[in-house]
Amino acid sequence: MPAQPRQDDRPTSRGTALRVGVSPARAKSRAWGRLTELRGADLPARPLDARALAALAANPGCRRRALLDGAGVDKTALAESLGSPSGFGQSQFAFMRGNAFEAKVKADGGAELLRLTHGTLGGGPEPVPGEAAVPDLSAAGPEGRAARTALALREATGTGGWTLLDHPMLALDVAGTPAFLEPDAVVVHPDGGWTVVEIKSFPMIDGSADAAKVGGAARQSAVYALALEQVAARMDPAPPVRHHVLLVCPKDFSNLPTASAVDVRKQLSVTRRQLARLTRVEDIAAELPEGTTFDVRRPAAELTAAVESVPATYAPECLAACELAFHCRARARQEGEVTSLGRAIRGELGGLTSIGDVLAAARGETGDPDDPAVATLRRAAGLRREALAGVGTPGSEATLHDALAEEGQPCR
DSSP, X not given: OOOOOOGGGSOOSSOSSOOTTOOHHHHHHHHHHHHHHHHOTTSOOOOOXXXXXXXXXXXXXXXXXXXXXXXXXOHHHHHHHHTOOOOOOOOHHHHHHHHHHHHHHTHHHHHHHHHHHHHHHOOSSOOXXXXXXXXXXXXXXXXXXXXXXXXXXXXXXXXSSOEEEESOOEEEEETTEEEEEOOSEEEEOTTSOEXXXXXXXXXXXXXXXXXXXXXXXXXHHHHHHHHHHHHHHTSSSOOOBOSEEEEEEEBTTSSOEEEEEEEOHHHHHHHHHHHHHSOOHHHHHHTSOTTOOOOTTSOHHHHHHHHHTSOOXXXXXXXXXXXXXXXXXXXXXXXXXGGGGOHHXXXXXXXXXXXXXXXXXXXXXXXXXXXXXXXHHHHHHHHHHHHHXXXXXXXXXXXXXXXXXXXXXXXX
């Protein structure tokens, strides 16, 4: 009689690293151990924050960032060790100014913040200074603070009063790895609704602020709202999480706070969908060669090999969101990847994945003539040849004008 397979060796249909007979706690411990080895056993984990999650959700196909963030690798130190230091960050002056402005907004038990919340979003009677609840959220470790926050939210909902949670801790599962997030504040309205509050130090002039900065704040707030929805889902009945977050900024050129409601429904939908698409971190780690480590104290050559063993999806937008962007850009250019030109261009080129393929198709050396991308490239190459051949030739401008008009392009 053939030997029966041991219980631990039987295949499963879950599509994860878990096997039958291995408890979830043991499997989780193994996964954490593997991620600790990748980071460096004696190095502290760099926690995921909402800014990093928003950037990760904007580029869910980048397995490199997903793994490094999941393992808690300090990407700033890693970029420096690779010889491609990141070129962005907040200055110490801006950091101190932001902290001072936040303290001003939350002074006197959050009276001004609650006044702005009521005036912008409503949700109950006008708050009376000194009567709003401000629960103590201190606890041991991020897990303890997240549990204490969930309890405070439960207690505040249904009391019929205003409650301000100052720097609560929210937990969000990202590709199998827990991320602990700390919004500036969460307000519980007398009607039971919850609102995320984001306090920024950039000015709001004549009721509007820089669109790029507001967009970044909206993406960051959407991550907080998503984590808050998970807390609400564990309550019966689930309280409503407002899809309009409160953005508080200095008014005009003063230090006085003003507020605006920012609709984050679009950002929330995109973030939810993109985070769901992320490959589980332990699955990515399982594909790495034995002995791979991202310990920033290792030699640059070894770190480069380790980083390159994980596929990346570079796009120009990474320059404003990822510490490894300069390294990935250099590699993308070196390999001639069309992603270095931008996602929009990459989408238009279809199956042409390298700049070499694009140029060969434009010259008519390769490619299917019936492919719309190939046909467009060849037509563009023809227009370029006509333009260059006709420089300084009488009638060349009219010829180019006619060629552009034939293609339906605007002529200037």
